[in-house]
Amino acid sequence: MELTDGSRIAVIGGGPAGSFFSYYVLEYARRFDLELELDIFEAKDFTKIGSSGCNHCGGIVSESLVQELATDGLVIPSDIIQRGINTYTMHTEQGTRTIHAPTDERRIASVFRGCGPRGCLDKSLKGFDNYLLGLCQEKGVRLIREKVTLLERSKDGVMVGSSKSAAQKYDLVVGAVGLNSKAQQLFKGICPSYSPPEVTRAYISEFMMKPANIEKSLGTSMHVFLLDLPQITFGALIPKYNYVTLVLLGKDIDKDVVQRFIGSKEVRSCFPKEFPVERTAPCQCYPYINIKQGEHAYADRVVLIGDSASSKLYKNGIGAAFITAKAAARAVVFEGVSERHFEKYYKPMCSELDRDNWVGKWIFWATRIIQKSAVLKKGILDLVGKEQAQKDSAQRMSAALWDTFTGSAGYRNIFRRFLHPALLFGFLRSTLASNLPIINRHSHEKQKARQTL
Ligand SMILES: Cc1cc2nc3c(=O)[nH]c(=O)nc-3n(C[C@H](O)[C@H](O)[C@H](O)COP(=O)(O)OP(=O)(O)OC[C@H]3O[C@@H](n4cnc5c(N)ncnc54)[C@H](O)[C@@H]3O)c2cc1C
Incomplete structure (x- = not known):
């Protein structure tokens, strides 16, 4: 046939x-x-x-797709691209880190x-x-x-x-x-x-903002959130020309989940102080994914x-x-x-x-464990911070996270890279180093409390 x-x-x-x-x-x-x-x-x-x-x-049009299209002679015109994204900013309750594109050509486009x-x-x-x-x-x-x-x-x-x-x-x-x-x-x-x-149901809303405010608050970075909030696997703010798109992925996202996310200090801090984030955005939906x-x-x-x-x-x-x-x-x-x-x-x-x-499911399962653990999140922030400060280092964690957030590489490829002994060793060392002062302080405080009793 x-x-x-x-x-x-x-x-x-x-x-x-x-x-x-x-x-x-x-x-x-x-x-x-x-x-x-x-x-x-x-x-x-x-x-x-x-x-x-x-x-x-x-x-978000991933960098791998931007490149594949370009290879076939299809260059997305500049009037379709609402903003070129060149960094990811990762927010946790323990701090924030910005991850730069592993190479200069790896650009992502945000579109409507x-x-x-x-x-x-x-x-x-x-x-x-x-x-x-x-x-x-x-x-x-x-x-x-x-x-x-x-x-x-x-x-x-x-x-x-x-x-x-x-x-x-x-x-x-x-x-x-x-x-x-x-x-x-x-x-x-x-x-x-x-x-x-x-x-399952996801969530999207669009916040209209002045381009200058978007530039100041979010820049050309996609902001992703690893917060200890139930039902949310992934939350992101995507800057466009005069809008910011909020995306929530997870399990059966509903109004309450959205409000908890929007109300968090970390999300709030990405908007100008006086911006009414909690007010219902005129354009929002709960599409299936x-x-x-x-x-x-x-x-x-x-x-x-x-x-x-x-x-x-x-x-x-x-x-x-x-x-x-x-x-x-x-x-x-x-x-x-x-x-x-x-x-x-x-x-x-x-x-x-x-x-x-199938491998991706395990990656998101591990992400949910990390979201719940302040100790692990501190370890990741510490390692990413060090890698980003040393531009000529191997940047294993940053590159693996970049590909996880952008979706540009296959999950099996990302999983293999997460299991690299140098990455695991670096992560273990950062986790211990960044948490030991806290652990020491906690035991010191406990000891002090015991003595005063
Ligand atoms: C919350 C959320 C955020 C996402 N964010 C991203 C992202 O940032 N980047 C990314 O790459 N992907 C993202 N996705 C996934 C992406 O939207 C989809 O994978 C992509 O749109 C799939 O394309 P498609 O052509 O298969 O389906 P669709 O884009 O859904 O297109 C289907 C088309 O079929 C038409 N249609 C349906 N029934 C009929 C009919 N009977 N007759 C005629 N026409 C019909 C519809 O009108 C529609 O235009 C996101 C998904 C969700 C839910």
Whole structure:
């Protein structure tokens, strides 16, 4: 089962996965001298402000993705980038440290997915998803701004229909519907062995601030928080041009968890004194995030990609969408579109992400232990502080933390580096050195108290 000249592809969902797939499938087809017709169905209008034009996300484009895109000749335009991030600032109850990018070329971009948060008055903002769709349209993709409501198998194809237009037949249907459960159910109808990913609720809000205040308070640093607060695995403040995005990941984040986080001294200290952080931000949401991969995301003439299939645990979801989209595009053009082809040429990429996430789970498990331990956090701060002060040192802890926060390296790679004897020894030494004065002071205070009794 292969695509031939004139074959028709329907991509359902024009988020990063759908756009990356469309871009690369047409690029590979061009190299292969294959003429394809490709329609993207997208329910949202990414030129709109607020949630109707947004695919809820922190908006960090990882350095690995920035570099991979550049390698393929896709340089994200400067008017899409809201701020270039070159450091990470790690906040704990025990102190703060700034980690610089391991090398000068390793830059991260912060972007808006839509055209700005609800209440935004700046009509000049441009979003990442619309930029990607534009690249696809330049390649000849037809964008159909409609929500797909019907997927049905026909004799030698798949029928795709929407609430606005009659069903049309396609030779291949690609599911890039993210975590939209209704759309995933439509795909189950034509791909019965597909089981959608497991999800949990996260949180995002956008604070409007003057660019000069953002520059002063947060600079070009992404601020991450390792606080001893239940249910939160990761909290971050991401500076953009005139907004700061707050992202909370963890387990079933709700209003109370958000308030505890925002109310903490460490988060408060990142905003100007008079800034009303506690006042509800006009643009906030509790979107779902993947915590376990989908299974068997393919069948004859059907393949699911991006969040609908496999993502990277908690980090770099856009990068993972790129990986699955490109792998599926390669399989479709160079191999074929039957279940057997996807099993052989697409599934291994999803399994690879899956295996890496398994290690990622252990990394986040260890992170939760560290979050609860003042002793371990002091050790990390001490070691990172020393490494950052000695620019020519190996910077093992800083580089491993950088990749954990940015999601730029695979979890297995990061895990191996955390287990490096020099890193473990340095961590042990810093933990003892930074905590011994406290331990000594505690026992001294105890002794004094005993004597006064
Ligand atoms: C709180 C949070 C913060 C995050 N932060 C980051 C980050 O900073 N960096 C990062 O790399 N990743 C981040 N992610 C992950 C990232 O958002 C996703 O991994 C990424 O958007 C997946 O892309 P996708 O194209 O698969 O899905 P989506 O971006 O969800 O796109 C799916 C598209 O399908 C469309 N659609 C759905 N159903 C239909 C239908 N029936 N008909 C037509 N269209 C339909 C939707 O409108 C949508 O546009 C974050 C996620 C969350 C929840």
